Each structure stands twice: as structure tokens, then as C-alpha cells.
Amino acid sequence: MNLLALDTSTEVFSIAVQRGGAAPLQQQGPGGANASAALIPAIQDLLARSGLALAGLDAIVFGRGPGSFTGLRTACAVAQGLAFGADLPVLAVDTLLAVAEQARGSSGVTRVVAMLDARMDEVYAAAYEWSGAAWQERQGVAVQAPQRVQVPAGWAMAGNVFAPYGERLPGGVRVEALPSAAALLRLAPALLAAGRAGPAAAAIPLYIRDKVAQTTEERAAARALTSPSP
Structure with missing residues (x-):
């Protein structure tokens, strides 16, 4: 083709x-x-x-x-x-399926939790398993904090999240992939x-997160919560 x-x-x-x-x-x-x-x-x-x-x-x-x-x-x-x-x-x-395929092509992994940096201190994640002929989705796409990502024993992680969030992710095989x-x-x-x-x-995008920015009031409230008391 x-x-x-x-x-x-x-x-x-x-x-x-x-x-x-x-x-x-x-x-x-x-x-x-x-x-x-x-x-x-x-x-x-x-x-x-x-x-x-x-x-x-x-x-x-x-x-x-x-x-x-x-x-x-x-x-x-x-x-x-x-x-x-x-x-x-x-x-x-x-795109997360493409991450899994890129990781398979570069390192041979066949059970992959694919992740991409979602910014705002979160990651996009989904799990896929290679059947020998095609990928099977085992966990659908979600956006969550890195420390909440579940990686089954024996599975690899793949994506672009290890530099910003590596210490908050589970241990195991890690494959840099886009x-x-x-x-x-x-x-x-x-x-x-x-x-x-x-x-x-x-040709329409897949949006997982509806809200991508805070309002001025929300940013001010967040600063107030994290600022030290006088």
C-alpha cells in the first residue's frame, strides 16, 4: 500500500x-x-x-x-x-498504541504500559499486550498522577515520562519511546x-482531559494554599 x-x-x-x-x-x-x-x-x-x-x-x-x-x-x-x-x-x-509499537520495534517488549507526559503533573497511560499478530488493549487510556499508574509484574513501561516523573513511577523495565x-x-x-x-x-482528535488550564481565580487560590502563613 x-x-x-x-x-x-x-x-x-x-x-x-x-x-x-x-x-x-x-x-x-x-x-x-x-x-x-x-x-x-x-x-x-x-x-x-x-x-x-x-x-x-x-x-x-x-x-x-x-x-x-x-x-x-x-x-x-x-x-x-x-x-x-x-x-x-x-x-x-x-498515540499510546503507537508508543507501544515503537517500544516493541526498538526493544522487543510485548507487554507494555505506554505513557506520555500530559503536563499539569499527570501522565496519559494505557496498557497493551502483543498477541504475535496484533496488539490487544488491556487497560484503556486514562490521565492520572504518575504515582497512580499500575504496572503489572513483568510488564515494561514505555514513553517520554521518565525524565520528569521517573522517581514517582514504579520500578521495572523502561523504554524511551515516542x-x-x-x-x-x-x-x-x-x-x-x-x-x-x-x-x-x-480526522478528529482524541482528548482525554477536558480542562487544560486554570482560571486566574483558580491560580490565585492555589497560591494561597501553598504560600506560608504571615
């Missing part, structure tokens, strides 16, 4: 183009605000290097979240816009075969 994959859910944007059975071409760069300006030129460059026109793709695969709110909106807007313009289906993939476009490409065939693709309008 000819596929374009992209993820902008973290501090790194990642894109890849798969043309048939050839090795995919990949590119990454700084995420966040930089991703929105760099993403489309990078996609155009990879398509040109692959010898593919946008209309020659079979689908656009993207990380739908959870992750950075700005990043998720960027990925969805780009995937949706390109898909509308070329009349292509989109395949939305959970939801790469290459991982999305590896996940895509089984998900497409299962009928998970949809029209361009289906």
Missing part, C-alpha cells in the same frame, strides 16, 4: 511515506508551534522523494491523541485537509484490514 503517516502529538513531529514494499522514507523535527509551519513542506518533500503524488496514496494515517492539544489539532487539520483535497480515507490511531510515524505505518495494515479507516471528516 501507499501510505502517508504523521504524528505531532509530542515535542517531536514525525512523518513517513510508504510506497508499496519499499522501505519508508521518514523525517522528524521539533514539534509544538514549529510543527504547523514545517509539516506540509516536509510532507511534500517526502512525497516527491518517494515519487508519489498525494492522489496516489491509499490512506493518510495519523496519531489522534492523547497528547499536546496544539499538536493534535495540527495533525487532524493537516490529515483532514489533505484527505479532502485528494479524496482519501484517513486512519486515526491512538509515537513515531514509522510505528503508525507498521500498525496501519491490520487496522485498515479491520475497517478502521474513515472519511476525511473522521
Whole structure:
């Protein structure tokens, strides 16, 4: 299949183009605000290097979240816009599933609690087990304090949470991993075969946390609680 994959859910944007059975071409760069300006030129460059026109793709695969709110909106807007313009289906993939697949590809782990930094002193987490042919979700996506994440004995942890929260996480195997476009490409065939693709309008983000900022009054109340008494 000819596929374009992209993820902008973290501090790194990642894109890849798969043309048939050839090795995919990949590119990454700084995420966040930089991703929105760099993403489309990078996609155009990879398509040109692959010898593919946008209309020659079979689908656009993207990380739908959870992750950075700005990043998720960027990925969805780009995937949706390109898909509308070329009349292509989109395949939305959970970013934590892509973390698990990236960890499997880099270290061979098959039972993974995947985590991404959710900021605000919390992490996004979900648990997946590799069956030998596909991933099975064992615990759905949740946002919680790092010390509340449950990791079964013998399972690995994977993600980008160990630098900020490592001392508050359980002990065990730790694999640094991000939801790469290459991982999305590896996940895509089984998900497409299962009928998970949809029209361009289906390119919508997965938000786990509804509230991403405190009001001025809430910040003032929090400071009052933590300030020493006069």
C-alpha cells in the first residue's frame, strides 16, 4: 500500500511515506508551534522523494491523541485537509498504541504500559499486550498522577515520562519511546484490514482531559494554599 503517516502529538513531529514494499522514507523535527509551519513542506518533500503524488496514496494515517492539544489539532487539520483535497480515507490511531509499537520495534517488549507526559503533573497511560499478530488493549487510556499508574509484574513501561516523573513511577523495565510515524505505518495494515479507516471528516482528535488550564481565580487560590502563613 501507499501510505502517508504523521504524528505531532509530542515535542517531536514525525512523518513517513510508504510506497508499496519499499522501505519508508521518514523525517522528524521539533514539534509544538514549529510543527504547523514545517509539516506540509516536509510532507511534500517526502512525497516527491518517494515519487508519489498525494492522489496516489491509499490512506493518510495519523496519531489522534492523547497528547499536546496544539499538536493534535495540527495533525487532524493537516490529515483532514489533505484527505479532502485528494479524496482519501484517513486512519486515526491512538498515540499510546503507537508508543507501544515503537517500544516493541526498538526493544522487543510485548507487554507494555505506554505513557506520555500530559503536563499539569499527570501522565496519559494505557496498557497493551502483543498477541504475535496484533496488539490487544488491556487497560484503556486514562490521565492520572504518575504515582497512580499500575504496572503489572513483568510488564515494561514505555514513553517520554521518565525524565520528569521517573522517581514517582514504579520500578521495572523502561523504554524511551515516542509515537513515531514509522510505528503508525507498521500498525496501519491490520487496522485498515479491520475497517478502521474513515472519511476525511473522521480526522478528529482524541482528548482525554477536558480542562487544560486554570482560571486566574483558580491560580490565585492555589497560591494561597501553598504560600506560608504571615
